Amino acid sequence: MTETTAADPVTEPAPPPRPGGMGPLGWLRWGWRQLTSMRTALVLLFLVALGSVPGSVLPQRGQAPEKVAEFFTDHPTLAPWLDRLSMFDVFAAPWFAAVYILLFVSLAGCVIPRGRKHLKAMRARPPAAPRRLDRLPQSASFETDRDAAEVLAEARQALRRRRYRVDGDDGSVAAEKGHLGETGNLVFHLALLALLFAVGFGSAFGYRGNMLVTEGTGFSNSLAWYDRFEPGSRFSPERMAPFSFTLNEFTGTYVREGERRGRPTHFSADVRYRETPSGPERRYDLRVNHPLEVGGAKVYLLGHGYAPVFTVRDGKGQIAYQGAVPFLPLEERNFTSEGVIKAGDAQPEQLGFYGVFWPTAVPDASGRQIVSGFPEALQPRVSIMSFKGDLGLNSGIPQSVYKLEGIGKKLQPIRGGQKILAPGETFTLPDGAGSITFDGSREWITLAINRDPGRLPALAAAIAAILGLVVSFMVRRRRVWVRASGAPGGSTVVEIGGLTLGHPTAEFDEIVAALRGPEGVQDAESTEEPKE
Numbered sequence: 036m037t038e039t040t041a042a043d044p045v046t047e048p049a050p051p052p053r054p055g056g057m058g059p060l061g062w063l064r065w066g067w068r069q070l071t072s073m074r075t076a077l078v079l080l081f082l083v084a085l086g087s088v089p090g091s092v093l094p095q096r097g098q099a100p101e102k103v104a105e106f107f108t109d110h111p112t113l114a115p116w117l118d119r120l121s122m123f124d125v126f127a128a129p130w131f132a133a134v135y136i137l138l139f140v141s142l143a144g145c146v147i148p149r150g151r152k153h154l155k156a157m158r159a160r161p162p163a164a165p166r167r168l169d170r171l172p173q174s175a176s177f178e179t180d181r182d183a184a185e186v187l188a189e190a191r192q193a194l195r196r197r198r199y200r201v202d203g204d205d206g207s208v209a210a211e212k213g214h215l216g217e218t219g220n221l222v223f224h225l226a227l228l229a230l231l232f233a234v235g236f237g238s239a240f241g242y243r244g245n246m247l248v249t250e251g252t253g254f255s256n257s258l259a260w261y262d263r264f265e266p267g268s269r270f271s272p273e274r275m276a277p278f279s280f281t282l283n284e285f286t287g288t289y290v291r292e293g294e295r296r297g298r299p300t301h302f303s304a305d306v307r308y309r310e311t312p313s314g315p316e317r318r319y320d321l322r323v324n325h326p327l328e329v330g331g332a333k334v335y336l337l338g339h340g341y342a343p344v345f346t347v348r349d350g351k352g353q354i355a356y357q358g359a360v361p362f363l364p365l366e367e368r369n370f371t372s373e374g375v376i377k378a379g380d381a382q383p384e385q386l387g388f389y390g391v392f393w394p395t396a397v398p399d400a401s402g403r404q405i406v407s408g409f410p411e412a413l414q415p416r417v418s419i420m421s422f423k424g425d426l427g428l429n430s431g432i433p434q435s436v437y438k439l440e441g442i443g444k445k446l447q448p449i450r451g452g453q454k455i456l457a458p459g460e461t462f463t464l465p466d467g468a469g470s471i472t473f474d475g476s477r478e479w480i481t482l483a484i485n486r487d488p489g490r491l492p493a494l495a496a497a498i499a500a501i502l503g504l505v506v507s508f509m510v511r512r513r514r515v516w517v518r519a520s521g522a523p524g525g526s527t528v529v530e531i532g533g534l535t536l537g538h539p540t541a542e543f544d545e546i547v548a549a550l551r552g553p554e555g556v557q558d559a560e561s562t563e564e565p566k567e
Contacts, residue, residue, distance in 0.1 A: 070137070071144030079138040080227075086134060090125035093117065099337055100245060100263055101363070101481065126238075127265075139231045146224040153217050160202045161211035164516035168532030171516075173543045176530045177551060183519035183527050186550065190517040193549045197542070199515065208517040213536065219506030226500035230493055237489025239269040244484045249342045249359045250477040253281035256330065256484070276330025276486075280308035280319075285339055285478040289410055297368060297410055304336055304480055332486035339481070340364050341372055343392050343417050344474040349381035350467050356380070361479045362392045363437055369407035370394050375439050376471070379428040386469055387422040387439045387446055392476070405455070415476050421452030423468055512536040515546060 069075060094102035103123050107114040121128030168174050179186065183206065190208045194201050199210035244261040246254060254260050256278050288301040304321040310329055319327050327334040342359035349355045355378035362374035376388040395409035396416035405416065425445035427434060434440050442448070454462045456473035463470045518530045529550060533543040 067144065070141050071148075072141075073145055076138065076141040076145055079134060079141055082134050083131075083138055086125065086131050089117075089122045093122050093125075095125065096123050096263075099481075099483075101338065135231065135235070139228065139235075142224055142228050142231070146221060146228065150221050150225070153214070153221060156217075157214050161200055161209040161514065163204060164207040164209055164518055165532065168516055168518060168530045171532040171534055173533035173535070173539050174531065175543075175547045176528060178522060178526045178528055179552070180526060181552075183521065186519040186527060186529050187517065189552075190519075190550055193546060194515060194517075197546070199513075206518060206520060210515045210517075211513070213510055213512035216507050216510035216512060216536075219503040219508075219510065222503030223500050223507060224503075226496045226503055229496035230500065233489035233493035233496055235489070237267075237487035237493065239267045240274075241485070241487040241489070242266045242270050242275075243486075245337070245481060246484075247361055247479055247481050248282045249361060249479040250282055250285055251359075253279060254482075255279040256332070261484075276310070276332060277312060278308060278310050278330040278332075279312070280306050280327075280329075280334075282306055282480060285480050287339065287411065287478070291409075299410070302336065302339065330486075331488070332484050335483040335485065337481040337483050340479050341370060341392055341394060341412065341415075342477045342479045343374070343390065343415075344477060345376050345388075346472040346474055347376060347378040347381065347386060347388075347469065348471075349378065349386065349469045350384075351382050353380075353382065355382075355386065355469070359477045359479075360390075362390065365391075368410065370410045371407045374437060377426050377428065377436075377439070378469075379426055381423075381469060384423045384468070385426045385428070386464075386471075387424075387426055388471060389420045389422070389439060391418045393417075394476075412476055412478075416455055416457055417473050418455045419453065419462060419471060419473075421449040421464055421468070421471070422446045423449055511540075513540070513542070515543065517550065 094106055096103050106123075117123065121130070125131055165171065169176070187203060187206075187208050191201050191203065194208070194210040197212070199212045201208060201210045203209065242265065244264040246260060246262045248254055256275055258264060258272060258275075283305040286301075286303045286305070287299060290296050290298045290300060302323055306319045306321045306327065307316050308319060308327065308329055309316050321327050321334065321336050323336055326336075340362060342361045344359045345356065346354060347356040356376060360374050360376050362372035365371045365373055371394075372392045374390055374392070376386075376390065378386040378388075393405055393407040393414075393416050394412040395407055395414045396405050397408035397414070398404070399406045405418070422439060422442065424447050425441065427440045427445065439446060449464055449466070449468060451465045452468075456462055456471075458473055458475045461470055461472040512535070514534045516532045519527050520530075522528045531543075531547055531550065533539070533546075535543070
């Protein structure tokens with residue numbers, strides 16, 4: 036034995052190498068596998084459905100901006116917080132787009148590899164028979180006097196009659212069918228991909244817009260006519276169809292008696308439209324949930340209100356303004372409305388008016404104020420408050436048509452310039468400033484025009500998804516094996532095994548009965564797993 040002295044160097048064993056981490060590439064592969072798993076796709080699909088709920092419950096700026104403004108008025112504390120989360124523009128929100136894109140990538144990464152595997156499985160030969168057929172969920176065996184070749188030939192014919200793909204080796208037959216179920220499953224997922232693509236295509240190349248149209252006026256499908264317009268990211272104005280229409284009359288029907296008095300029962304807008312400037316004029320009864328389809332776009336009836344008609348004369352007796360002015364409802368039950376009239380051509384000073392319109396003017400319970408007692412224009416009245424000065428129309432600064440700017444500064448109220456007018460009455464302003472005549476009232480409607488080129492592809496994809504889902508539930512994968520071998524005494528032992536995805540079916544027993552033949556034979560063995 037050799038002793039080690041203090042002067043001798045001591046050699047320590049080298050430490051084992053540290054295991055290497057996954058690395059950036061490994062983490063990317065792991066992330067891709069997680070994203071393209073079916074579980075992740077289902078979670079993302081659920082998030083898309085969950086994110087669509089606020090878009091159905093809350094008003095959206097793209098469809099009803101006036102409802103959004105009303106929500107802000109009714110919920111001044113809650114509305115700003117919801118707006119920060121894009122709850123009034125759900126389908127244009129960044130978070131919804133992120134979930135939408137992730138779902139598209141997840142489905143594509145999940146379905147495409149499965150499709151390749153399925154195509155390969157459909158072209159492959161049925162798998163060879165297992166060594167022990169009696170261990171399969173369905174199995175049977177019997178003896179027959181027929182030779183093995185005859186039994187196997189009959190097995191091939193019986194299985195082909197049931198649309199099995201048949202293959203055989205020496206002494207056995209293998210058959211398989213039910214690939215259509217997996218095909219339906221893949222069609223369902225591919226249709227979901229197509230549906231997502233169609234929705235995205237329609238959003239990119241389509242457009243949405245809103246406008247207000249008064250009775251007797253019309254609309255042409257060009258950007259200048261829209262009050263609000265939201266184009267897609269790939270939208271081109273040259274693709275807009277040159278249709279036009281005119282609103283002849285709007286009719287609203289309301290309950291006149293009982294507890295539901297004043298409730299609407301029917302809204303209808305008599306519209307005449309042309310698909311092209313030189314095309315024939317057609318008539319359409321535009322109603323709620325019955326849009327007009329023209330030029331690849333759909334025209335929806337959203338809301339309605341009143342537009343009192345005024346004639347304003349200036350101090351020189353000249354007509355400074357004449358026409359219908361849309362008033363916005365202050366309340367939706369009886370349509371008490373407010374609006375402004377701007378006579379920018381009045382001389383020597385411009386005139387402005389703030390008005391409150393009651394379709395059916397009645398005194399309130401105290402008898403001191405006027406309210407609207409019914410939404411239909413049975414007894415219309417309008418209250419006028421007059422102003423004169425500079426309306427700011429020539430300043431170059433955009434301003435709302437529903438608001439008077441500069442009151443108390445450049446625009447001063449006219450003393451004694453207030454009055455309630457009935458249809459046909461004229462109010463002469465003090466100090467020779469002019470006059471205003473209430474000529475009557477018309478009705479206006481708000482319309483939403485939506486062109487979605489992905490609508491029909493989305494419908495076709497939705498139908499394909501439903502059909503694929505039905506097929507995937509109805510068709511199940513099935514395999515059958517038949518083996519025939521000689522037995523002592525010159526007889527033939529026939530073994531049959533079956534494997535079905537899901538619960539076993541009665542088809543296996545039918546195949547066994549067909550192979551036994553009409554003469555009947557004695558079973559050697561028959562087993563089947565108990566069904567739940």
